[in-house]
Amino acid sequence: MYKMTIEPRVSETDGVGHINNTVVPVWLEAGRNPLFKLFTPDHNFDHWKMIIINMNIDYESQIYFGIDVEIYTWVQKVGNTSLQLYEEVWQNDTLCAKGHTTYVNFNVEKQASERIPNDIRSELERHFYEVEKHGN
Template sequence: MFQTKIEPRVSETDGVGHINNTTIPIWFEAGRNEIFKLFTPDHSFNNWKMIILKMNVEYVSQIFFGKTVDVYTWVKRIGTSSLELYEEIHQDNILCAKGNVTYVNYNIKLQKSEPIPDEIKRELENHYYTEC
């Protein structure tokens, strides 16, 4: 599992006092930075490999400004050229949002997907999601 701490900003708070729903996918993406680094160590967009295919978000509980949140990211499935992640956001040890996202390892220059290298697969396997 990868864990990322985020300090909510005032600008992410909506008119009813909780973090706006549009912010949650951005926080989930922030939780994927270590995975992005595996595929593109220099973070160069000229060599970028991770192309999002699909994502969903389920809002479970409200999130509020003034309290840190934890973003947890697990690997759910590794295919030949794609991977699926499972993600959760917690505040005060309460599950607030969860979701899944699917990425493909993509060669921008050749405009086609490529197999995920074995060394990346081995590292990703260290972060598999196991249901409680």
């Protein structure tokens, strides 16, 4: 599992007094930074590998300014060229959002998906989500 702490900003708070739903996908993406580094160590967009192909988010509870948020990212499945992530957003010991995101390992120059290399696959397997522990 990858973990990141986010400090909500005033500008992310909407007129109803909670963090706007459009902010959560951005926070989830921030939680994926270690994965981006794994696939593209130099963060050079000319060689970028991870292309998002699907994202689904369920909003469970409101999120508020002034209280840190924890972003948890697990690898749920690794295919030949793609991987699926399971992600959660927590604030004050409350699950606020959860989602699934699928990426494909993509070669920008060839404009084609590529097999996930074995060394990356091994690292991803260290972060597998265990249903027995978490219940989702």
